[in-house]
Amino acid sequence: MKVLSFDHCDMTKEDMRWFIVGAHEAGAAETDIMAMTNLSKHTVRYAIDTYKRTGQPFYERQRQQHKCKQ
Numbered sequence: 001m002k003v004l005s006f007d008h009c010d011m012t013k014e015d016m017r018w019f020i021v022g023a024h025e026a027g028a029a030e031t032d033i034m035a036m037t038n039l040s041k042h043t044v045r046y047a048i049d050t051y052k053r054t055g056q057p058f059y060e061r062q063r064q065q066h067k068c069k070q
Helices: 012-023 030-037 039-055
Strands: none
Touching: 012 030, 012 039, 030 039
16 A cells, blocks of 8 residues: 655644544554654554544643632
């Protein structure tokens, strides 16, 4: 199978993580995704594992509630 790579300079980190998940869901192996994106195995696996746990390929930062002094 020939793996195509692309320039992902115009993609946000969030877009790239969704791309990783989409490629994985379509049946691409982690090594193929690594070759397509030029990302490390750790980064690819992190996005996939996080998606499996949370339904999103990234953790959303919780906004801290600032308590007003009254």
